[in-house]
Amino acid sequence: MRYIRHSEISYCTVFELETSRKELDVFKKSMQYLKKKCNEEELVELTGWEKHELGYLVENIDDLFKLHVGRELTPGEYKIL
16 A cells, blocks of 8 residues: 545545555455444444444445456456446
8 A cells, every 4th residue: 555645625634545456355354344243332432433334435445446447357246247
C-alpha cells in the first residue's frame, strides 16, 4: 500500500492510496469476519460502525472490482457475467 495524498472533507479525512487487489481482499475478508463473529455492540466498540454499515463497505469493494477491473484480472467472486 502506498500513500498518495489526503484531504479534509467536511468532518472526515479522505485518503488517496495505491493498494493491491490482495490487500483489498484481506480488508474485505476481515470486515466480513467481524460482521459474522461480532454482535452489534462489539462491532460498534471495535470499529465505530454498525453491521449494515460494514455491509456497505464490503459491497463497495465488490463494486470497485466489478466496475473498474477487467475480467482477466478479477478473482472468480468478482467475475462480471
